Amino acid sequence: MRIGELAGQTGASPKTIRYYESIGLLPEPARTHAGYRAYTEHDTDRLVFIKTAQRLGLRLDEIREILALRDQGERPCDYVRQTLRRQVNEINQHIADLRRLRDELTALDARADELIDTDTEHGCPLIERAHGAPTTRIDPA
Amino acid sequence: MRIGELAGQTGASPKTIRYYESIGLLPEPARTHAGYRAYTEHDTDRLVFIKTAQRLGLRLDEIREILALRDQGERPCDYVRQTLRRQVNEINQHIADLRRLRDELTALDARADELIDTDTEHGCPLIERAHGAPTTRIDPA
DNA sequence: CTTGACCTTCCAGTCGACTGGAAGGTCAAC
DNA sequence: GTTGACCTTCCAGTCGACTGGAAGGTCAAG
Incomplete structure (x- = not known):
């Protein structure tokens, strides 16, 4: 799926999604032939996780920490x-x-x-x- | 009185006082022979007023409005x-x-x-x- | 006569989470 | 074949209230 669709699914703007990528919250996605970002449901999940954690009052840098732990398989x-x-x-x-x-x-x-x-x-x-x-x-x- | 003394009296830093002057919250004060800012008790009062209004939750631009009205003699x-x-x-x-x-x-x-x-x-x-x-x-x- | 505290101006940076906009590429539909 | 929606990168700006730092002037005390 392209960035607009991911945005629509999660309520984040394309700008915000690129911003999250730039600060290491989202991984660099695969690209289509044309250079467009190509996302999967894993990205949707991750972005929903981010939004939820954010609603819980966590800051982006805290969320990044948590995601880093998660990516290492830790709890x-x-x-x-x-x-x-x-x-x-x-x-x-x-x-x-x-x-x-x-x-x-x-x-x-x-x-x-x-x-x-x-x-x-x-x-x-x-x-x-x-x-x-x-x-x-x-x-x- | 010089800026450091005004700062000491009011709890604002010299930096902050100059900043307030730059955004029009405090008037440009007289200068000493050496170019130092020379303040009076009016400035102390005004700065205390600002700090109090700030503690009441007013933003600096709101305070500026209020001070402008005050300066025009309005209530x-x-x-x-x-x-x-x-x-x-x-x-x-x-x-x-x-x-x-x-x-x-x-x-x-x-x-x-x-x-x-x-x-x-x-x-x-x-x-x-x-x-x-x-x-x-x-x-x- | 020098030290050091204080003052000056000016420019730039901080925090947090984006958002705006320019300049240009891609693609499906009409 | 062209319109228009969508995508790309990159740089800069927003909000609010300061704060940091450089480079230099002034002044009283020792």
Whole structure:
């Protein structure tokens, strides 16, 4: 199958597939007479594996590690489990940070009507009053 | 005061301060005889304002908007409140995604002992079994 | 008079995962 | 025989917020 078909099957773009090849996530495929990449179901499987691992929060370099182990016939489960546990810890930390941040923003907004009538020389009392804020940035998902 | 002192007062690095100037967050300061940047307390205030707004989850371009309004003597509160509410919505969405992700990872890890004894031909059953996963990536904070 | 901390400008790189676009080759259908 | 979809390579750009480093100027202390 050609790259477009593999893309259609997996939801990755042809660009992304070539990119994965370039960084060693996918092996260099056979080529047709015309120089087109020719993929098999093994590639579909591998790409689905990659996408799944990615959805689980693994980074591409981690996935590459796992695939390398897999290609050597090893069981990457220990590595995967370790990574998953690290992920869970990070997620919990992240959630806690976000909760604190959200609660502060909500409280700030709720108090806005009174605050808004105070001295405005420095711009916005909403921000001036927010000094003890949390330290985590959010990324707009 | 020179850039190092401003940096020390605010927790920003001299590099960052120059960067902020270059993108229009901080005004071009006066210079000393030697060409050194000379700051006043207004700059300290402005930089603290920036840092606080940043801790509240605002992006630098949003902060620049707010400061521009402030510089024109307007009350940016409406803008800020709107932004804060958007932030809160995004945070809630984010938390929900992360919770789903965490729960799946935890469940996966808990079932690992049984799964680990199954067919390992494709690498790690932990990943093979995880098809219905959520769609959000996390960023390790 | 030299050392060393501090300052200057400017250019380039980082992280992560792609994406855009140019310039050109291939192939099946009409 | 030509259109148009698809493929190729290669280089560069995106986002966001910086950070690194080179090459050089300034200044107070010892």
